[in-house]
Amino acid sequence: MDTSSPSAFVNGALLRRYIGQKVRTVIQVIGSDTGSVVGKSTDDLQIVVRGPSTTPPLTTYLEVIGIAESDNSIRAETWTNFGNTFDPQNYNELCKLASGEFKHLFI
Amino acid sequence: MEVSLTAGAIGKIMSGEVTSEQDMMPVLQVTDLKHVKALQNPTSERFRMVLSDGTHLHQGMLGADLNILVKDGSLQSGSIVRLTQFVGSIVQQRRIVIVMVLEVIKTKSDIIGNPVPIKPSDQRGADSGIKLNTTGSEQQGRGESSGVRQVINTETGRSNAAISPQVVQRQVFGTGSSVPASTPSTRAFNNPSAGHVAPRQDYARMQTGDQWQPPPPLYANRGPVARNEAPPRIIPINGLSPYSGRWTIKARVTNKAELRQYSNPRGQGKVFSFDLLDADGGEIRVTCFNAVADQFYDQIVVGNLYLVSRGSLRPAQKNFNHLPNDYEITLDNASTIQQCYEEDAAIPRHQFHFRTIGDIESMENNSIIDVIGIVSSISTTVAIMKKNGTETQKRSLHLKDMSGRSVEVTMWGNFCNAEGQRLQNLCDSGGFPVLAVKAGRISEFNGKAVSTIGSSQLFIDPDFAEAQKLKDWFEREGKSVPCISISREFSGSARVDVRKTISQIKDEKLGTSEKPDWITVSATVIYMKFDNFCYTACPIMNGDRLCSKKVTSNGDGTWRCEKCDKSVDECDYRYILQLQIQDHTDITWVTAFQEAGEEIMGMSAKDLYHVKYVNEEEEKFESISRKVAFTKYILKLKVKEEAFGDEQRVKATVVKVDKLNYSSDTRSILDAMNKLRNRDAEGSHHSAEVVNTSIGSAGTRDPSSVERRDFGLHAHQSRQHGKYSSGHGPHGGGASSCNVCGNSGHVSANCPSVNDPQGQYRGMSGSYGGGPPRQHVGSY
Numbered sequence: 058m059d060t061s062s063p064s065a066f067v068n069g070a071l072l073r074r075y076i077g078q079k080v081r082t083v084i085q086v087i088g089s090d091t092g093s094v095v096g097k098s099t100d101d102l103q104i105v106v107r108g109p110s111t112t113p114p115l116t117t118y119l120e121v122i123g124i125a126e127s128d129n130s131i132r133a134e135t136w137t138n139f140g141n142t143f144d145p146q147n148y149n150e151l152c153k154l155a156s157g158e159f160k161h162l163f164i
Numbered sequence: 165m166e167v168s169l170t171a172g173a174i175g176k177i178m179s180g181e182v183t184s185e186q187d188m189m190p191v192l193q194v195t196d197l198k199h200v201k202a203l204q205n206p207t208s209e210r211f212r213m214v215l216s217d218g219t220h221l222h223q224g225m226l227g228a229d230l231n232i233l234v235k236d237g238s239l240q241s242g243s244i245v246r247l248t249q250f251v252g253s254i255v256q257q258r259r260i261v262i263v264m265v266l267e268v269i270k271t272k273s274d275i276i277g278n279p280v281p282i283k284p285s286d287q288r289g290a291d292s293g294i295k296l297n298t299t300g301s302e303q304q305g306r307g308e309s310s311g312v313r314q315v316i317n318t319e320t321g322r323s324n325a326a327i328s329p330q331v332v333q334r335q336v337f338g339t340g341s342s343v344p345a346s347t348p349s350t351r352a353f354n355n356p357s358a359g360h361v362a363p364r365q366d367y368a369r370m371q372t373g374d375q376w377q378p379p380p381p382l383y384a385n386r387g388p389v390a391r392n393e394a395p396p397r398i399i400p401i402n403g404l405s406p407y408s409g410r411w412t413i414k415a416r417v418t419n420k421a422e423l424r425q426y427s428n429p430r431g432q433g434k435v436f437s438f439d440l441l442d443a444d445g446g447e448i449r450v451t452c453f454n455a456v457a458d459q460f461y462d463q464i465v466v467g468n469l470y471l472v473s474r475g476s477l478r479p480a481q482k483n484f485n486h487l488p489n490d491y492e493i494t495l496d497n498a499s500t501i502q503q504c505y506e507e508d509a510a511i512p513r514h515q516f517h518f519r520t521i522g523d524i525e526s527m528e529n530n531s532i533i534d535v536i537g538i539v540s541s542i543s544t545t546v547a548i549m550k551k552n553g554t555e556t557q558k559r560s561l562h563l564k565d566m567s568g569r570s571v572e573v574t575m576w577g578n579f580c581n582a583e584g585q586r587l588q589n590l591c592d593s594g595g596f597p598v599l600a601v602k603a604g605r606i607s608e609f610n611g612k613a614v615s616t617i618g619s620s621q622l623f624i625d626p627d628f629a630e631a632q633k634l635k636d637w638f639e640r641e642g643k644s645v646p647c648i649s650i651s652r653e654f655s656g657s658a659r660v661d662v663r664k665t666i667s668q669i670k671d672e673k674l675g676t677s678e679k680p681d682w683i684t685v686s687a688t689v690i691y692m693k694f695d696n697f698c699y700t701a702c703p704i705m706n707g708d709r710l711c712s713k714k715v716t717s718n719g720d721g722t723w724r725c726e727k728c729d730k731s732v733d734e735c736d737y738r739y740i741l742q743l744q745i746q747d748h749t750d751i752t753w754v755t756a757f758q759e760a761g762e763e764i765m766g767m768s769a770k771d772l773y774h775v776k777y778v779n780e781e782e783e784k785f786e787s788i789s790r791k792v793a794f795t796k797y798i799l800k801l802k803v804k805e806e807a808f809g810d811e812q813r814v815k816a817t818v819v820k821v822d823k824l825n826y827s828s829d830t831r832s833i834l835d836a837m838n839k840l841r842n843r844d845a846e847g848s849h850h851s852a853e854v855v856n857t858s859i860g861s862a863g864t865r866d867p868s869s870v871e872r873r874d875f876g877l878h879a880h881q882s883r884q885h886g887k888y889s890s891g892h893g894p895h896g897g898g899a900s901s902c903n904v905c906g907n908s909g910h911v912s913a914n915c916p917s918v919n920d921p922q923g924q925y926r927g928m929s930g931s932y933g934g935g936p937p938r939q940h941v942g943s944y
Contacts, residue, residue: 144827150834158841 064122066163068152069102073128080131081122083139083148086115094119094136099145099152108133118143169193169244169276174220177252178259184251191246191269192217193276197226197234215261218277224250224261233268244270401446404477404491412473414504415440416511417466418447419621423457438464439487440472443510447487450475452495460501467513469504486532486603486619488517514623516602518630522567529608532617536600536630537563538638540570542591545580559584563599563614566637573601574615575622583622590624596638597624598631663832667749675803675814682819683803685747686829688796689764692789693742694776697761698769701736704728712738737769743818745799754801756818763821764792798822798829 064081065071072080084096084104094106096119106121107130118139123131155163173190176182182190196214211226211234226234233239249265398414419439426433437451450472452460464470475493485492495501516534519527527533542561550556557580564570575584583599590597600623604614616622625631664683668674674681702711702725715723715735723735739761743754762768765788776785800820805812 144830147827147830147834154837 063163066152066155067125068100068149069098069104069129070100071152071156072098072104072125072131074156076125076127078125079123080125081120082131082152083118083120083143083145085143085145086117086119089115099149103129105130106133106136107131108136114138117141118145169216169218171218173217174215174222174279175217177261178220178222180252180259182252185247185249189246189248190217191244193273194239194241194243194245195221195275195279197239197241199234216275216277216279219279221279221281222261223258224263227262227264230263230266233266238268238271239266240271242271242273242275243268244273244276398471400444401440401442401448401489402444403446404448404489404493406477406491408477410474412471413440413442413448414469414471414508414511415442415446415448416469416508416513417464418514419619420464420466421619423461434458436461438466440470441512441515443508445512445515446489447515448489448491448493449480449485449487450493450495456495456497456499460495463501463503469506469508469511471500471502471504473500475499484619514602514621516600516630518600520567521563521565521569521571524571524606524612524614525569527606527612529606529612531606532603533606533614534600534602535563535565535571535573535604535614536598536626536634537565537571538596538634539587539591539599540564540596542584542587544588545584557581561587561599563601564638565634572613573599573604574607574613576616579616579620579622583624586624598626598634599624600626600631665749666745666747666752669752669803669814669816670750673814675805675816676812680802680804682800684798684800685745686796686798686824687745687747688794689743689792690746690751690794691744692792694785694789697741697765698737698739698773701738702728702730703732703734703736704730710736712736737773739765739769741765752816754799754816754818756821760799760818760821764795764797766791796824798824 062079064079065075067075067080067082072082082098082104084094084098084106086094086096087103088095092107094108094115096104096106098104106119106123107126108121108123116138118141120137120139121131121133122135122137123133126132169192170188170190173182173188173192176188177190182188192215194213195216198212200210200212209231210228211231213224213226214221215224216222226239230239239245245263245266245268247261247263247266250261250263252259252261254260255262397412399408399411401413401415404411404413417438418441421437423434423436426435433454434457435451435453436457437449439447439449441447472493472495475495477491477493480487480490480492516536518536519533521535521537524533524535540562543559545557545559547555548558556577557575559575559580561573561575561584562570563573587597587599601614601616602621602623603617603619605617605620607613607615664672664674664685666685666687669683674683700715700717700723702713702715702723704711704725711725711728713725713727715725715732718724718731722731722733724731738758739756741756741761741764743756743764744751745754746752756764758769765772767788772785772788775781775788799818799822801816802819803814803816805814807813
């Protein structure tokens with residue numbers, strides 16, 4: 058597993074803390090355009106993902122790994138379909154724990 | 165000559181220590197002497213005197229024979245006398261000293277000491293017996309002593325009308341407490357109309373009652389006419405006992421049962437009962453039979469205050485009477501019930517001893533409790549057939565309270581329609597009503613539940629403090645707090661889904677108590693024993709259950725079942741998997757039988773058997789087994805300690821296998837984390853698992869357990885060889901160590917580990933098939 062550039066788990070609120078850094082998050086897809094996807098983060102904030110121009114078929118949930126550009130957008134390097142069933146609450150908790158109490162375990 | 169009075173004599177007479185001259189002949193001083201007339205017989209005179217012992221005063225009556233002493237002046241106020249024949253008797257519930265013979269020691273004397281009237285303490289209550297007819301104050305000059313005796317003996321003075329007027333009796337000495345009681349007493353006497361003779365009545369009594377008791381006016385002419393009623397002492401319900409003598413209680417009716425007909429070997433009858441609650445919180449049940457029931461049934465209204473007296477007390481029948489009292493009252497013809505029209509706020513309408521739903525879990529089956537909660541859901545009425553063939557209604561609802569638990573409450577019979585319908589309406593319209601249950605029984609089927617019994621009462625949205633508190637709690641948090649139900653929906657043993665880690669099995673010594681422990685673990689299958697993953701089972705149906713006992717080969721391709729005593733051509737194959745499971749804390753062996761086995765392996769035992777032995781597709785078999793390993797499941801285990809030869813071993817059987825639902829599992833882990841955090845322990849490392857659910861746990865193994873595993877493998881292998889040689893039926897080889905469970909002292913065929921989930925088997929030879937399949941019937 059390539060740990061050279063670890064990405065921090067973020068949700069909508071935490072994104073701003075990592076501007077310019079590599080982050081990963083799961084969003085619920087609301088709409089997509091060519092080159093960008095608008096989604097809802099696990100804490101119900103809007104996030105825009107600018108990614109590669111090809112937009113493969115998207116499932117409801119999408120994981121995005123990339124650099125945080127601003128407090129509500131990410132420039133994606135990779136994205137992965139997470140399927141249609143996903144528990145956003147658990148993920149949200151994870152994000153909070155990973156950047157708070159258990160930061161030392163992740164990065 | 166200075167004479168000294170017998171100190172304390174008055175006190176002794178009052179208390180009954182001294183009742184006649186046999187006990188003592190006290191020297192007392194007459195401090196007052198009055199002439200009283202009896203109305204009946206205006207001609208006769210009696211003298212009332214006040215006797216003193218220097219400290220206390222008391223009333224006394226002078227026997228008519230002694231009147232001459234007064235008349236000729238030798239006995240006067242201030243005289244010091246010795247009572248040589250007297251009686252200290254209870255007259256109309258007051259103790260009076262009646263003097264038949266006395267000796268005048270000194271005629272004139274100053275009042276000695278500073279005597280004060282002695283308090284009449286408990287005379288009233290003391291003795292019910294004397295019911296005299298106070299007819300008038302005139303004393304007859306009759307044989308006093310005999311008269312007196314007679315009075316006392318003729319209890320209710322019923323004797324004869326003839327005597328009564330004469331037995332005029334010792335007056336009612338007013339309020340014993342005031343010396344110049346003559347006025348009041350004469351008043352008392354002037355009860356001319358007062359029950360004269362025949363109607364034994366004591367209106368007189370009543371009136372005297374007037375003088376020193378607040379409630380009296382109530383009784384005048386009311387209630388069933390009975391014997392002489394002294395103004396009743398109201399005692400608290402909790403003070404009632406069969407030895408109470410005459411008692412009266414003032415209480416509110418909290419519950420009234422219907423008038424019921426019954427027939428028993430003694431004949432037929434009808435009965436009704438009602439419950440009373442008084443100001444001190446004491447509760448008692450009152451029962452009336454037949455005629456008495458008729459008499460009082462209409463009188464009793466729930467919520468009203470009544471004064472009840474003169475019933476008999478007997479031990480309560482705990483089967484039917486769930487009130488917190490050791491006794492219950494039975495009323496008879498002599499009992500009286502009077503309604504108090506004035507409200508008494510001190511007596512509550514109802515009394516409850518609420519328990520929280522969380523407590524119910526730990527309470528015993530069939531105990532009676534009160535409970536209050538918010539109705540979270542209610543279902544419709546269904547008709548149920550009772551054991552005796554009659555139909556009845558049943559309706560269930562769920563009650564939630566602040567302990568975070570919910571319980572199923574079942575209503576039977578009338579409750580379904582009355583309260584049940586009301587609750588349904590309230591719930592349908594979106595409300596969450598508060599329901600208080602009084603006298604509900606805890607039953608244990610599918611966890612704990614509460615059901616109504618004949619004497620239960622349901623209160624919807626009641627008006628007291630607990631109800632308000634509940635409503636507030638519900639508004640604030642209750643609505644969203646997930647409540648753990650202590651009642652299970654599906655059938656199965658009464659067990660809550662207790663999540664534990666494998667290390668807790670050892671740490672908490674699960675399974676070592678009388679009953680097996682049922683727990684749930686989330687663990688990964690690490691290893692599976694490949695040999696003997698199944699056994700040949702009898703396929704014969706025994707009733708509606710498969711026999712499933714191990715069958716032995718007859719050699720010619722048929723199989724013989726010992727239990728059914730039959731031979732069959734085709735046998736069943738049933739799983740008996742020995743698995744090692746592991747979670748982040750520990751590793752352990754468990755046994756999985758047919759159903760669990762199928763779930764884990766993904767195919768039936770028969771197919772697997774074919775794959776391995778018949779078709780001998782080793783590769784396929786291996787791939788299957790590989791698939792099995794390292795899959796994480798939620799396993800319900802039954803843990804029980806069993807004896808293996810000499811030692812006790814804790815064995816775990818897999819009762820149910822569930823696929824891991826990551827979402828809910830994660831949530832429970834989060835909960836656990838929160839709890840842990842709140843307890844101020846260092847954060848758990850569960851967070852790592854949140855993401856890497858499946859494989860993660862195994863990966864973090866520490867060396868020691870790995871070793872164990874290897875060792876296990878090793879041992880297996882060595883034994884496996886030995887095993888193979890004996891053919892495919894699990895006959896014990898020569899080895900003395902059992903390769904099923906790893907213990908020595910027996911062989912696999914005898915292995916007690918291979919037994920039924922109920923743990924009923926102990927290593928019996930060749931018998932291991934019979935047990936496990938019983939789980940089939942879902943009896944856990």
